[in-house]
Every structure is written in structure tokens, then in C-alpha cells.
Amino acid sequence: MSGTRPAGAEGSNTRTALLDATVQLMLEQGYASVSTRKVAAKAEANPALVYYYFHTMDELFLAVFRRGAEANLRRLEQAAAADNPLRALWEVASEPHDVALTMEFIALANHREAVRTELVAYSRRFRRIENVALASAVRTRGADAGRLSPAALSVLLGGLSRILAIDGVLGITDGHDEVLALVEEYLQGFEGFPPVGDHVPPHRPAEPPPA
Amino acid sequence: MSGTRPAGAEGSNTRTALLDATVQLMLEQGYASVSTRKVAAKAEANPALVYYYFHTMDELFLAVFRRGAEANLRRLEQAAAADNPLRALWEVASEPHDVALTMEFIALANHREAVRTELVAYSRRFRRIENVALASAVRTRGADAGRLSPAALSVLLGGLSRILAIDGVLGITDGHDEVLALVEEYLQGFEGFPPVGDHVPPHRPAEPPPA
DNA sequence: GTCTATACTTCGATAGAC
DNA sequence: GTCTATCGAAGTATAGAC
Numbered sequence: 278m279s280g281t282r283p284a285g286a287e288g289s290n291t292r293t294a295l296l297d298a299t300v301q302l303m304l305e306q307g308y309a310s311v312s313t314r315k316v317a318a319k320a321e322a323n324p325a326l327v328y329y330y331f332h333t334m335d336e337l338f339l340a341v342f343r344r345g346a347e348a349n350l351r352r353l354e355q356a357a358a359a360d361n362p363l364r365a366l367w368e369v370a371s372e373p374h375d376v377a378l379t380m381e382f383i384a385l386a387n388h389r390e391a392v393r394t395e396l397v398a399y400s401r402r403f404r405r406i407e408n409v410a411l412a413s414a415v416r417t418r419g420a421d422a423g424r425l426s427p428a429a430l431s432v433l434l435g436g437l438s439r440i441l442a443i444d445g446v447l448g449i450t451d452g453h454d455e456v457l458a459l460v461e462e463y464l465q466g467f468e469g470f471p472p473v474g475d476h477v478p479p480h481r482p483a484e485p486p487p488a
Numbered sequence: 489m490s491g492t493r494p495a496g497a498e499g500s501n502t503r504t505a506l507l508d509a510t511v512q513l514m515l516e517q518g519y520a521s522v523s524t525r526k527v528a529a530k531a532e533a534n535p536a537l538v539y540y541y542f543h544t545m546d547e548l549f550l551a552v553f554r555r556g557a558e559a560n561l562r563r564l565e566q567a568a569a570a571d572n573p574l575r576a577l578w579e580v581a582s583e584p585h586d587v588a589l590t591m592e593f594i595a596l597a598n599h600r601e602a603v604r605t606e607l608v609a610y611s612r613r614f615r616r617i618e619n620v621a622l623a624s625a626v627r628t629r630g631a632d633a634g635r636l637s638p639a640a641l642s643v644l645l646g647g648l649s650r651i652l653a654i655d656g657v658l659g660i661t662d663g664h665d666e667v668l669a670l671v672e673e674y675l676q677g678f679e680g681f682p683p684v685g686d687h688v689p690p691h692r693p694a695e696p697p698p699a
Numbered sequence: 700g701t702c703t704a705t706a707c708t709t710c711g712a713t714a715g716a717c
Numbered sequence: 718g719t720c721t722a723t724c725g726a727a728g729t730a731t732a733g734a735c
Contacts, residue, residue: 291700307598309520312728323702328730383654384595387518397658404662428663429670436651440643443594443650447608451615452639459640502718523710534720539712541718 285330292330294320299341304377308385311338335391342382342392346399349375353403357410363430364464366407370434376442407431418467496541503541505531510552515588519596522549546602553593553603557610560586564614568621574641575675577618581645587653618642629678 285292298319302311313334317324331337349369356365370376386393411427425433437460441453496503509530513522524545528535542548560580567576581587597604622638636644648671652664 285700289700307595310599313730314727323700325703325731326701329700332730334729381595381598383658384518384591386658387592388516388521393658397660400655400658400660404660408662425670426663426666429666430663432651432655432663432667433648436647437644439654440647440650444611444643447594447597447604447611449608449611449615451619452637452641452643455637455640456643459636496718500718524712525709534718536713536721537719543712545711 284332284336289330291320291322291326294322295327295330295337296341296344299337300345300378303341303381304374308338308381335389338382338385338389338392339395342395342399345375345378346395350399350402350406353406353410357406361464361468362410362414363467366410367434367438367460367464370438371441373442373445376439377446380439380443404428404431407434495543495547500541502531502533502537505533506538506541506548507552507555510548511556511589514552514592515585519549519592546600549593549596549600549603550606553606553610556586556589557606561610561613561617564617564621568617572675572679573621573625574678577621578645578649578671578675581649582652584653584656587650588657591650591654615639615642618645 295316298316299311301319302315311334313324313327316337317327327337331340352369353366356362356369359365382392382396386396408427408431411430415425415427415430437456441456444450444453506527509527510522512530513526522545524538525535527548528538538548542551563580563583564577567573567580570576593603593607597607619638619642622641626636626638626641648667652667655661655664
């Protein structure tokens with residue numbers, strides 16, 4: 278889509294090392310400190326190789342993003358198919374490593390158009406999968422677990438996991454326990470009601486947790 | 489605290505123009521695109537003046553942060569003293585301009601120790617004022633408005649306002665209306681119960697909103 | 700695929716004239 | 718307070734030998 282010269286093969290060890298180094302740099306020192314020289318140094322490779330594999334810094338960032346995005350979406354799909362989708366989705370959204378990296382890309386998107394476009398597309402895919410999972414999860418369960426719509430739940434999941442991560446990095450944890458307890462309460466209340474099948478009667482657990 | 493040579497006077501027009509230009513650059517293109525030359529260009533000033541007033545880039549960022557932080561804390565205190573503190577606090581936390589700038593500083597704090605220290609100190613001050621206001625607001629009102637502790641409320645306020653702002657910038661608004669309606673419902677439920685004085689009996693509103 | 704060498708740009712920062 | 722001129726470091730990117 279971008280240039281004429283083909284990029285380096287995807288399977289290459291060096292290429293992977295460069296991608297890993299970029300992620301590390303972003304997490305440790307922020308996206309702004311990612312440069313060809315530093316990436317190469319961390320990957321123990323020659324700086325010119327960055328251009329051999331990615332041509333431009335933009336493509337390097339995009340490659341890092343796409344790799345992480347695909348991995349994340351796979352995890353999301355697994356979570357959507359889990360026994361307790363709501364809890365699994367919460368756990369995916371709360372992954373500190375991913376949240377931190379996503380935050381960097383959000384900041385990066387602020388001045389790299391290509392990253393921005395990719396991020397928006399990814400966000401939409403993520404929310405869409407999440408919403409479908411949440412909708413089916415809420416639909417097949419009873420009680421007030423379904424008081425919130427999938428879209429709203431999605432926003433809440435994203436917002437809470439994100440601020441908990443940001444605060445955590447800054448060493449601020451006031452109120453976190455309580456919010457986590459609140460989430461836990463909600464999740465357990467939800468899990469108290471097993472899926473409602475069309476023909477098979479629900480298998481009642483021996484000791485349902487309190488609503 | 490930092491150097492020997494004194495910085496330029498605070499009242500200077502040029503100094504203010506440089507600070508404003510820095511804020512603009514951060515919002516438009518991200519903190520990484522802030523350089524002495526670009527700042528000077530946007531402020532229509534000579535690049536060397538940046539060093540005359542701030543000595544280093546670190547001090548420039550810190551000055552921008554402090555100015556915004558003080559303004560924010562003043563607004564927060566006004567909100568805390570408002571008739572409807574909860575709603576006022578929500579509005580302060582939701583200010584898109586401030587949220588965006590704060591996000592930039594969070595990212596910046598990732599690789600500028602001085603900014604990080606300042607940001608943590610500010611966050612603690614902010615939460616502390618907010619918590620006191622929330623505590624007193626919750627204490628003087630009845631009903632289930634007080635189901636959440638001030639610390640938890642603080643986290644929720646911050647998390648929701650932040651993700652709404654981030655999504656908004658990216659053009660993603662699914663579920664926002666619903667979450668805003670949820671917040672509105674909560675705020676109105678809270679406002680349905682006027683402050684409970686020690687001696688004056690509460691004035692019952694004509695039509696209290698549903699619990 | 701990996702390397703050296705290099706062109707060109709921009710950066711932070713300082714010295715010193717005015 | 719404002720300016721010009723300049724230093725050295727680091728950035729992106731390319732050419733070309735191996």
C-alpha cells in the first residue's frame with residue numbers, strides 16, 4: 278500500500294527482535310524515545326536493518342501495533358467464548374501490559390496519521406467483538422445483570438481498567454480496592470445466574486453466591 | 489531549586505505566549521513534537537528566548553504543567569463549594585481540553601522524571617480535595633447516593649471522563665449516550681435529596697426521583 | 700541479510716552583540 | 718529582553734560493499 282520496495286520477510290528473527298525492542302522502549306521510556314538507533318541497540322542489531330525491514334519509522338510503529346492488535350483480538354475472542362465471558366473480558370481489558378501499550382499508541386496517534394487510522398479501525402473491531410459477546414452473555418442470563426447495555430458495559434470496562442492502570446503506574450491506589458470489589462460484586466452477581474438454554478433447563482449450582 | 493541563573497519574570501507577555509504555544513503544540517501534535525524552535529515559531533518569538541525564560545525543556549514543560557494544574561485546582565475548589573458538588577466535580581473532570589492535556593502529561597511523565605514527580609504530587613492534591621468534597625457531599629445527603637465511598641467515586645469520575653474524552657477524540661461514541669444517561673441518573677438521584685442540616689429539618693422536594 | 704559510511708535535518712543549549 | 722551565530726549530539730534515511 279505504501280512503497281515500491283518490499284519489506285523484509287515476516288518470519289525473520291531480526292525483524293521480531295526489532296519489534297520486541299520497540300515495544301520495550303515504548304513501555305520503558307515512552308514512544309517519543311523510540312529511534313532507529315535505540316531500537317537497533319536494544320535489539321542488538323545494526324541501525325540500517327530497521328530501514329531494511331520497515332523502510333520508515335511509521336511502518337515500524339504500524340507493524341508493532343498490528344502485531345499487538347491481532348494478538349489482543351485473538352485473546353478477546355477466546356474470552357468471548359469462555360465460561361464466564363464477562364469476567365474474561367474484564368481480565369483481557371485489565372491486562373496492565375496491554376493497557377500501557379495502548380495508552381502509548383493513543384498518544385502516538387495524536388501526531389501520526391497512519392497510527393491514528395489503524396487505532397480507530399482496531400478500536401472498532403475490538404468494541405464490536407466485545408459487544409457481541411456481551412450481548413449474548415447478557416441475553417442468556419437473568420437478573421439485573423442485564424441492566425446495562427453491551428455498549429455501556431464496554432465503555433465502563435474500558436474506562437475502569439484504563440484508569441486503574443494509569444493510577445497504578447503513578448503509584449496512586451486510593452479507592453482501587455473498593456472499585457475492584459465493586460466490579461467483583463457485579464461479576465459474581467452475574468455469575469450467580471447460569472446460562473438459560475432454550476431446551477435444557479439450567480443446571481443450578483450447589484451454592485449460588487448472594488445476589 | 490534547579491539552577492543558578494534566575495528564570496524570566498512570570499508576568500512577561502513573551503513568557504505567556506511561549507507557554508500558550510507549548511499547550512497548543514501538545515494538543516495538536518503531541519508532546520513529542522514540542523521543540524524550542526517550534527514553540528518559538530508558534531509564539532512568534534525568537535528560539536533563544538525559550539532558554540532565556542526556561543533554561544531547559546524540562547522547565548518549560550513543568551511551567552506549563554504547573555500553570556494548568558493551579559488553574560485546575562482552583563476550578564476544583566470552586567466545584568467543591570458549589571450547590572451540587574457532585575455534578576460540578578463531574579463537569580470539572582469532563583472538561584475535554586484538560587483531559588486531553590492531562591493525557592499528554594501522563595505520557596510525558598513516562599520519560600521525564602521531573603514531570604512525573606510533579607504529576608504525582610498534583611494527582612494527590614486533586615484527589616484529596618475531591619475526596620473531601622465528595623465525603624462532605626455524601627455525608628450531608630441521604631438515600632443510596634452514599635453507597636459509594638468518596639475514593640471509589642473519585643476513581644469512577646476519573647475513569648469515565650477519561651475514556652469518554654479519549655473515545656471522542658478518536659471519533660468513537662458507541663455507548664457514550666447511555667453512560668452519560670447513567671451518570672445523569674446518578675447525579676439526579678443524588679440531587680433529589682437536599683443537604684441534611686443538624687437543626688433544620690430537610691425540605692422535602694415535591695416529587696423525589698425514584699431510588 | 701548485514702554491515703560501513705555518509706548526507707541531510709533537527710534538536711537542545713550557549714555565547715555574545717545589541 | 719531580544720537577536721544572530723554556532724556547537725555538538727542525535728534524528729531519519731540512503732548508497733553501496735560484502
